[in-house]
Amino acid sequence: MAQLDTLDLIVLIALLVGTAAYFTKGTYWGIPKDPYAASFANANGAKAGKTRNILEKMEESGKNAVVFYGSQTGTAEDYASRIAKEGSSRFGLKTMVADLEDYDYENLDAFPQDKLAVFVLATYGEGEPTDNAVDFYEFITGDDVSFSGGGAAEDRPLANLKYIAFGLGNNTYEHYQALVRRVDAALTKLGAERISAAGEGDDGAGTMEEDFLAWKEPMWTELAAKMDLEEREAVYEPTFGVTEREDLSADTNDVYVGEPNKNHLEGKSKGPYNSHNPYIAPIAESREVFTVKDRNCLHMEIDVSGSNLTYQTGDHIAVWPTNAGKEVDRFLNILGLADRRHMVISVKGLDSTARVPFPTPTTYDAAIRYHMEICGPVSRQFVSALAAFAPDAASKDEMARLGEDKDYFKEKVSNQYLNIAQVLERVSEAKWANIPFSIMIESIQKLQPRYYSISSSSLVQKSKISITAVVEEIRVPGSKPNVVKGVTTNYLLALKQKQHGDADPDPHGLTYAITGPRNKYDGCHVPVHVRHSNFKLPSDPSKPIIMVGPGSGVAPFRGFIQERAAQAKAGEKVGKTILFYGCRKPSEDFLYRDEWETYKHALGESFELFTAFSRETDTKVYVQQRLAEQAALVDELLQKKANFYVCGDASNMAREVSIVLGQIIASRRGVSPEKGEEIVKSMRSSNQYQEDVWS
Numbered sequence: 001m002a003q004l005d006t007l008d009l010i011v012l013i014a015l016l017v018g019t020a021a022y023f024t025k026g027t028y029w030g031i032p033k034d035p036y037a038a039s040f041a042n043a044n045g046a047k048a049g050k051t052r053n054i055l056e057k058m059e060e061s062g063k064n065a066v067v068f069y070g071s072q073t074g075t076a077e078d079y080a081s082r083i084a085k086e087g088s089s090r091f092g093l094k095t096m097v098a099d100l101e102d103y104d105y106e107n108l109d110a111f112p113q114d115k116l117a118v119f120v121l122a123t124y125g126e127g128e129p130t131d132n133a134v135d136f137y138e139f140i141t142g143d144d145v146s147f148s149g150g151g152a153a154e155d156r157p158l159a160n161l162k163y164i165a166f167g168l169g170n171n172t173y174e175h176y177q178a179l180v181r182r183v184d185a186a187l188t189k190l191g192a193e194r195i196s197a198a199g200e201g202d203d204g205a206g207t208m209e210e211d212f213l214a215w216k217e218p219m220w221t222e223l224a225a226k227m228d229l230e231e232r233e234a235v236y237e238p239t240f241g242v243t244e245r246e247d248l249s250a251d252t253n254d255v256y257v258g259e260p261n262k263n264h265l266e267g268k269s270k271g272p273y274n275s276h277n278p279y280i281a282p283i284a285e286s287r288e289v290f291t292v293k294d295r296n297c298l299h300m301e302i303d304v305s306g307s308n309l310t311y312q313t314g315d316h317i318a319v320w321p322t323n324a325g326k327e328v329d330r331f332l333n334i335l336g337l338a339d340r341r342h343m344v345i346s347v348k349g350l351d352s353t354a355r356v357p358f359p360t361p362t363t364y365d366a367a368i369r370y371h372m373e374i375c376g377p378v379s380r381q382f383v384s385a386l387a388a389f390a391p392d393a394a395s396k397d398e399m400a401r402l403g404e405d406k407d408y409f410k411e412k413v414s415n416q417y418l419n420i421a422q423v424l425e426r427v428s429e430a431k432w433a434n435i436p437f438s439i440m441i442e443s444i445q446k447l448q449p450r451y452y453s454i455s456s457s458s459l460v461q462k463s464k465i466s467i468t469a470v471v472e473e474i475r476v477p478g479s480k481p482n483v484v485k486g487v488t489t490n491y492l493l494a495l496k497q498k499q500h501g502d503a504d505p506d507p508h509g510l511t512y513a514i515t516g517p518r519n520k521y522d523g524c525h526v527p528v529h530v531r532h533s534n535f536k537l538p539s540d541p542s543k544p545i546i547m548v549g550p551g552s553g554v555a556p557f558r559g560f561i562q563e564r565a566a567q568a569k570a571g572e573k574v575g576k577t578i579l580f581y582g583c584r585k586p587s588e589d590f591l592y593r594d595e596w597e598t599y600k601h602a603l604g605e606s607f608e609l610f611t612a613f614s615r616e617t618d619t620k621v622y623v624q625q626r627l628a629e630q631a632a633l634v635d636e637l638l639q640k641k642a643n644f645y646v647c648g649d650a651s652n653m654a655r656e657v658s659i660v661l662g663q664i665i666a667s668r669r670g671v672s673p674e675k676g677e678e679i680v681k682s683m684r685s686s687n688q689y690q691e692d693v694w695s
Helices: 006-024 037-044 054-061 075-091 131-140 178-189 208-227 325-334 364-371 380-389 393-404 406-412 420-427 437-443 487-499 551-569 593-606 623-629 631-639 650-669 673-685
Strands: 065-070 095-099 116-124 162-169 199-202 240-244 279-288 297-303 316-319 344-349 450-453 464-470 473-476 482-485 525-531 545-548 577-583 607-613 643-649 689-694
Touching: 054 095, 065 075, 065 131, 075 095, 075 116, 075 162, 075 208, 075 437, 116 178, 131 178, 162 178, 162 208, 199 208, 208 380, 240 437, 279 487, 297 487, 316 464, 316 487, 325 364, 325 420, 344 364, 344 437, 380 393, 380 406, 380 420, 380 437, 393 406, 393 420, 450 464, 450 551, 464 487, 464 551, 545 551, 545 623, 545 631, 551 577, 551 593, 551 607, 551 643, 551 689, 577 593, 577 623, 577 631, 593 607, 607 623, 623 631, 623 650, 631 650, 643 650, 650 673, 650 689, 673 689
Parallel strands: 065 095, 065 116, 116 162, 162 199, 545 577, 545 643, 577 607, 643 689
Antiparallel strands: 240 344, 279 297, 279 525, 297 464, 316 450, 316 525, 473 482
16 A cells, blocks of 8 residues: 655645534534623523524423524514413423524424424515524425435424414515415424414504414413413513622623623624624714704714625614613603612523523613613503502502403503503502512513614715614604604714714703713714615616605615716716605705705716605695606616615505506506506516515
8 A cells, every 4th residue: 555645644634624624513613603692601591502402402401392483673582482481371381482593403303292392483574584584494495404314395204393383474565474374384394283373463454462462362272282281370480580789880890781792891892793793883974854843854974984894785774772761760760760770780591591681780770771672562461460560459450451451451552652661650650669670671672773774875985874764753642642752763863963062962852871881882973783685776787777765765765876876977887767756845854855966967867856745735746646657667667677666664655656566567568457466576576676665
């Protein structure tokens, strides 16, 4: 046998190392890590996130039911937690809540028959999985799905898996509940047994909560019968232990007072910046773009230079808000915590699978101000749970009635847009000091970043991201009027006021801790990250585009047109660029009016702007009407394969634009209305028709 020389040995060793590295990736290295792991280690227990094997995790923690969630804004996660909590307290199930992206799925074929899986899945955008559910969705619905035990789909590899499914969606979107329906179909095809009908909550109809409550009772009945569960009186069992720390103060270096993770706490913020780790970005510029005193629309330039944050035209920027001081005070006062707001607390999961939603040790004030969605909608189930801690019998009875009577709850709470502290105030002015802080952590969603369509072109301003945001406000009339203020847009308004010289900004009577924890946001900074979107210009700038964007829905189209104007200036051939824009009056809220003229100069006849003003005359005119008036031009461009874009309100405008487009196609091409609708659906499927909409 030939002798191996030194070079042969080096090559052989390299091949062996490479092979070992390849087959151990995901087991010994390259394991996706929770960005919070370092800072949450003490809070969540040493084993949190240790394994990606869900069966191993359930076995070592003694669980017989896992509630998976696919969530974009935190709502699905909240419902998953509620299902797990109720399963434990009412039926004695040993439950755990699991983020779909934290586990692998190849071994679901080995899921024990005596255990249960629950899938709580939100449909995001146009029938897409949420960010944390992408891998699971692509795996379970894939044509070549393969499990650890082998066997093809026709072999029904998931025959042992018993599951429950609940979907969250919005009926104003075309692909309503697409995710839960497709996953349900895939699981059934693979042999899994669904217990009870899959539930569907409709955010578009405003019935999400009632849909959930109506679904869960028969579900529990069927599950109890199937798994021989015995119902018991539900008693509150805390998921988290909250300990007041007399040995620490808010000034102690290792106490979190709003920092999102350990790097921020230590003043060593570093990337990658994402949905777990924001970049504290300077606001380079801010200005008002409305010309009326009673309404506000902000234009902001966020400087991301030096952060390695990148974006493409059409992406979204996420702004991490803080709660208004007025609402923080209200919450602390009604719970009797005002005098202890800066008391340091440690929060720890009482179960190895429980994940504390914020880093600790922290303070009551910091947890409420920076981490809890205290201004969010209230559920009947939450109100029922708090009845046991009422300060007196009358308050307990009132809370019980609100929890049981959906019509009464709708009249007194939902229709008034009350947050939980306001509900408690109206039921009783006495302090609700008996409420454990742990139940508030468990029942109130984590304060979520808010996403805004980026209104600039990455080609034109690579390191500055533009935001266009209307400051939100809902006025609720009645004997006890309530004015609901947008959490994030008023926070941005306060930052704008500070940048323009106001030492103590208080937009609409609200104050914000705009200098951030330990003054780390001083100098007008805001925590942000970027979320990539599929809402994109065609790669060929000569391809025509049609855009429909009334109000702040014009934001991404400012970026689109800004980019095309730059391309035209650079000598590139730019296709026909049509914008349908609408607002109330040109003298009040015509966004970027002067800029359109600048872009027109650069683009020449390639650019056309059609406007619709709803309050200019006695006759209200909307963008869909202008679209119909330009039927010939619209169809001509569509025949040339123009991309069609819609941005703005999903419930009314976007739906009507879709209908009008179908009518235009039908009338111009001499086909039936049904065929026109079919062509629009085909445009959506091929990405020729794109939407960036909200409800």
